[in-house]
Amino acid sequence: MNKIALIIQREYITRVKNKTFLLITLLAPILYGLIIMIPVLTAKYSNSKKTVAVIDESGKFKNFNSEDKDIVFYNHNESLPEAEKHFKSGGNDFYILHIPQDFDIYNPKGIELLSEKNAGVFFKGTIDTILEHQVRNMRMEAMHIPKGKIDSLHTDIEVNVRKFTENGTQETSSGATTAVAYAGGFLIYMFIFLYGAMVMRGVQEEKQSRVVEIVISSVKPFQLMMGKIIGIAMVGLTQFLIWVVLTFIFTSVSGQAIGAHSAAHAMPANAGQGQEALHTAMSALGTLPIALIVGMFLFYFIGGYLLYSSLFAAVSSAVDSQAEVGQFMLPISLPIIVSIASISTVVQNPDGPFAFWMSMVPVTSPIMMMARIPFGVPPWQLILSALILIGSFIVSVWLAGKIYRTGILMYGKKITWKELGKWLFYN
Amino acid sequence: MSDNIIEAINISKSYAKKEALKNINLTVPRGSVYGLLGPNGAGKTTFIRILTQIIGPDSGEILLNGKPMQRSDIEHIGYMPEERGLYKKMKVGEQVEYFSRLKGMSKEQTFDAIKYWFNVFDIKDWYGKKMEELSKGMQQKVQFIVTVIHKPSLIILDEPFSGFDPLNAELVRDQILKLRDEGASVILSTHRMESVEELCDHISLINNSQKVIEGKVSDIQLQFKENLFEINLRSDPGKIPDLKAWGYQIHSSNEQGDGSVTMRFMANKDAVSNDILQHFMPIGQVNSFKEVLPSINDVFIKLVKGETK
Numbered sequence: 137m138n139k140i141a142l143i144i145q146r147e148y149i150t151r152v153k154n155k156t157f158l159l160i161t162l163l164a165p166i167l168y169g170l171i172i173m174i175p176v177l178t179a180k181y182s183n184s185k186k187t188v189a190v191i192d193e194s195g196k197f198k199n200f201n202s203e204d205k206d207i208v209f210y211n212h213n214e215s216l217p218e219a220e221k222h223f224k225s226g227g228n229d230f231y232i233l234h235i236p237q238d239f240d241i242y243n244p245k246g247i248e249l250l251s252e253k254n255a256g257v258f259f260k261g262t263i264d265t266i267l268e269h270q271v272r273n274m275r276m277e278a279m280h281i282p283k284g285k286i287d288s289l290h291t292d293i294e295v296n297v298r299k300f301t302e303n304g305t306q307e308t309s310s311g312a313t314t315a316v317a318y319a320g321g322f323l324i325y326m327f328i329f330l331y332g333a334m335v336m337r338g339v340q341e342e343k344q345s346r347v348v349e350i351v352i353s354s355v356k357p358f359q360l361m362m363g364k365i366i367g368i369a370m371v372g373l374t375q376f377l378i379w380v381v382l383t384f385i386f387t388s389v390s391g392q393a394i395g396a397h398s399a400a401h402a403m404p405a406n407a408g409q410g411q412e413a414l415h416t417a418m419s420a421l422g423t424l425p426i427a428l429i430v431g432m433f434l435f436y437f438i439g440g441y442l443l444y445s446s447l448f449a450a451v452s453s454a455v456d457s458q459a460e461v462g463q464f465m466l467p468i469s470l471p472i473i474v475s476i477a478s479i480s481t482v483v484q485n486p487d488g489p490f491a492f493w494m495s496m497v498p499v500t501s502p503i504m505m506m507a508r509i510p511f512g513v514p515p516w517q518l519i520l521s522a523l524i525l526i527g528s529f530i531v532s533v534w535l536a537g538k539i540y541r542t543g544i545l546m547y548g549k550k551i552t553w554k555e556l557g558k559w560l561f562y563n
Numbered sequence: 564m565s566d567n568i569i570e571a572i573n574i575s576k577s578y579a580k581k582e583a584l585k586n587i588n589l590t591v592p593r594g595s596v597y598g599l600l601g602p603n604g605a606g607k608t609t610f611i612r613i614l615t616q617i618i619g620p621d622s623g624e625i626l627l628n629g630k631p632m633q634r635s636d637i638e639h640i641g642y643m644p645e646e647r648g649l650y651k652k653m654k655v656g657e658q659v660e661y662f663s664r665l666k667g668m669s670k671e672q673t674f675d676a677i678k679y680w681f682n683v684f685d686i687k688d689w690y691g692k693k694m695e696e697l698s699k700g701m702q703q704k705v706q707f708i709v710t711v712i713h714k715p716s717l718i719i720l721d722e723p724f725s726g727f728d729p730l731n732a733e734l735v736r737d738q739i740l741k742l743r744d745e746g747a748s749v750i751l752s753t754h755r756m757e758s759v760e761e762l763c764d765h766i767s768l769i770n771n772s773q774k775v776i777e778g779k780v781s782d783i784q785l786q787f788k789e790n791l792f793e794i795n796l797r798s799d800p801g802k803i804p805d806l807k808a809w810g811y812q813i814h815s816s817n818e819q820g821d822g823s824v825t826m827r828f829m830a831n832k833d834a835v836s837n838d839i840l841q842h843f844m845p846i847g848q849v850n851s852f853k854e855v856l857p858s859i860n861d862v863f864i865k866l867v868k869g870e871t872k
Contacts, residue, residue: 142664150653346648350709353615353642354665545617558579 140359140366147338147367152374161375165382186259188231191216194239197270204262209233223252231255233263241274313510314483316424320433320506321479325472327437328444328502331372335445336461338364339452339544348544357541361453362533365445369438376437424510432509435522440502442529444472446536453543454551454559464553471499479507486511496521498528535560565629568593568717568748569614574623576609583609584620585772591717591750591765593628596743598763598780599752600859602867605769607752608645611719614750615642627717638667641715645722645752647706649694655705656690659712666713673712680708683738700731707735711742718742719750724758736762756860766859768866775866784856787865790830791855792839797823798847809842810834823850 151157189212190200200209212219216234223232232250239246249255249263276286297310339361342348351360451464475494482491486508494504495513501521505513542559549555569591576584584606591597601607612618614625616637625632627639649658656677663673681687684704694702703726711718723739724732739762743749751763759766760780767777776783791814796803806813806828814827830839836854843849857865 139665142661146661150650342650345651346644346646347650348648349617349644349646350642350648350662351665352617353640353644354637354662545612 139355140363143355143360143363144367144370147364148370148374151334151368151371157371157375161378162382165379165386169386186229186231188233188263189219190233190235191219192235193237194235196239196241196274197235200233200266200270202262202266207259207262220250223250241271241278244271313424316429316510317483317486317507318479320429320509321476321503323433324436324440324502324506325476327372327376328440328472329469331368331441332445332448334368334371335365336448336452337458338368339449339540340455340458340461343453343544344457352541352544357544358537361446361449361537361540365442365449365533368445369441372437372441373434425512429506429509432518433506436502436506436525439498439522439525439529443498443502443525443532444468446529446533450536450539450543450556453540454546454556455543456547460551471497472503475500475503478504482507483511486513492517496524498525501525565626566593567591567626568628569750570626570629571610571614572624572626574610574613574620574625576606576613576618576620582772584613587623587769587774589767589774589777591748593748594743594746595764596739596749596751596762598759598766598859599750599769600754600756600759600766600863601769602754606772607769608721610769611642611644611721611750611752614717614719615640638713639716641666641710641713641718643706643710643720643723645725647703647726649702649706649709651695652693654690655686655692655694655697658694659705659708662709663712666715668713676712676714677708680712684708684734699726700728703727704731707738711738715747717748717750719752721752722755723751723753724755756858756863759859768863770867776862780859783859783862787857787862788854789857790832790834791827791857792830792836792853793825793827793855794843794852795819795823795825795850796843796847797821797850800824802846804846811839827855 186207188200188207188209190197190209191212191214193216199211202209212232214222216232219232223230230251232248234248234250236246244267247267249260255263273286277283342351342360348360355363447468448465451468452461455461455464478490478494478500482488482494482504485491491504491508494500495508495517501524505518505521509518538560539556543551543556567590569589571587571589574584574587574589575582587606587610589610599607599610609618613620616632616634627633627636650661653661659677659680660670660673663676664670668676677690681690684707686701686704689697689701689705694705697705707723710720718739720739723735727735736758739749739751751759753759763780765777765779766783768775778786803824806826811828811830814829816824816826818824836852840849840852843852
């Protein structure tokens with residue numbers, strides 16, 4: 137068998153056979169699921185009823201009502217100082233909403249919400265909305281606009297977003313597109329760091345255990361480096377594939393579970409709503425160029441990974457311990473961090489000059505282009521960006537190979553950037 | 564085919580600030596155990612790395628079997644670096660298999676070779692154990708197996724006995740000699756002189772990046788002999804004259820328990836041993852008489868010290 141294939145095989149098998157790999161591969165989706173689900177579930181099942189005592193000294197407000205059943209309002213007849221005295225016996229979820237005597241609906245200031253603990257941002261938001269609603273109604277009444285007319289003014293509009301395709305126009309969803317843009321960018325970011333770090337550790341392990349000298353007496357340093365990089369890339373792709381399959385199983389199983397659950401509870405209205413929401417999300421996703429996104433994801437993952445992991449391998453080979461990698465890591469990973477921080481800017485204006493240039497520069501393009509693709513990118517830009525990336529990783533792999541073959545045999549030397557530069561010119 | 568497995572011609576190599584090898588010419592005869600000697604930092608490791616094609620020389624050429632060395636030749640070389648190391652988390656058997664396959668062996672060949680060597684070193688039970696579970700001595704055995712498993716025609720061992728207890732060192736020594744008898748050539752880099760005299764047929768000494776001497780061990784000993792003789796003599800103490808009268812310089816004189824005297828003395832350059840012996844025969848009974856040749860250690864120290872002076 138070809139020697140580089142043997143190295144790839146070893147790098148791949150030792151990692152995939154590792155119990156930690158299996159555990160992480162299986163647990164990661166569950167953990168991600170939990171991270172998303174936990175806040176939703178806690179919000180849903182923590183039935184902390186909040187009691188709000190309203191002291192309306194102005195007498196202008198009508199009965200308070202909330203759509204949220206967990207918030208109960210009642211009019212409190214004591215003055216504020218008296219109410220404060222009784223306050224502590226009220227418990228943690230007891231609030232006082234104080235509206236001062238001189239409250240002016242045209243200058244709505246001075247309303248206070250008092251409590252023993254900090255009111256949560258969502259709860260405060262609910263109270264704000266209720267007050268705003270009431271004040272607006274009061275102003276309209278002052279203008280003698282009848283209640284019926286006020287209600288008829290209330291409208292809800294959802295714009296249907298459609299885009300041009302070969303077969304006329306097609307409905308799309310900005311929400312789903314944005315979500316996919318973020319997800320693509322984040323996944324590339326995660327994968328580059330995750331597997332880049334794996335390459336770095338692998339190189340360091342071989343250097344520290346000194347096994348590297350034996351290996352490179354059988355193969356060229358470059359073969360060893362590339363074998364490692366490719367082997368780990370395959371580990372990454374395996375993990376990705378397993379996650380895709382797991383996600384598919386998970387969504388179809390949970391989709392069925394939702395359906396079954398609704399049917400069992402005979403709640404046709406709710407079930408209809410749930411399924412409709414699911415259907416909308418799915419059909420929105422369906423309008424995205426999924427094949428293109430997945431294909432480009434694989435390309436940018438491999439391209440970005442090759443670019444960065446070869447640089448990681450180079451600096452890791454140059455130092456004697458994992459701890460020393462730090463000084464080189466920051467400058468190398470800076471572009472990745474900048475890219476991830478720029479996702480929101482790019483998503484807001486996916487065709488702007490910033491987005492364009494960021495998706496051309498090879499050190500940022502893997503993340504930036506993934507954030508642009510769901511919105512549609514002209515083919516020439518895709519091709520140009522891809523070619524630049526291919527050219528760059530060839531150069532970076534070549535440079536890294538030169539540093540690597542000197543670095544792995546160098547011990548006990550404090551390495552500087554200048555030193556690394558010199559190694560590029562060694563025979 | 565050339566009589567020499569390796570001929571190094573004018574090898575030079577410099578690192579950024581330091582010249583590691585200056586015009587080194589070495590010849591390693593086929594089927595010999597060749598000692599590459601020199602103090603720390605002399606350039607031995609650099610030379611070995613050039614032989615194993617880990618690095619390239621700045622100038623000069625290496626001939627293997629009389630032909631310029633090719634990349635594919637590394638499959639015929641087995642190399643054990645001074646700094647030992649294998650994959651800690653890998654199992655012993657998988658590890659040996661991996662390295663033998665990297666050296667171009669097929670799966671079947673590897674299987675047979677593993678069986679043979681694991682028997683020789685009595686480590687069959689360790690096949691499925693991880694390297695990190697092994698004692699240091701055990702790891703050294705595995706390291707040696709990895710070096711020779713592919714039946715290399717040239718075996719390069721950098722300080723092969725470090726880390727072995729005396730028993731295992733002997734086992735390894737015997738295997739080195741056995742491999743030589745089976746046709747392999749061995750280059751042994753070391754600064755342990757006792758193992759050099761025991762094992763090596765040829766040596767070269769590198770100091771300050773340059774070759775100082777090269778040749779057969781026995782030739783070098785003759786070259787550096789100082790006409791030192793040792794005699795054991797049974798005689799009346801009063802009968803022994805002052806050796807200066809014969810032109811000898813006495814180095815030591817020790818009375819033995821049995822009443823005899825052992826003397827070491829240096830004779831003139833042109834003194835012949837038969838003449839010397841004739842001086843002593845009338846004064847007592849000569850139990851033993853021999854010329855003392857310098858040890859390689861003496862030669863080494865003399866040369867290295869002379870160089871630094």
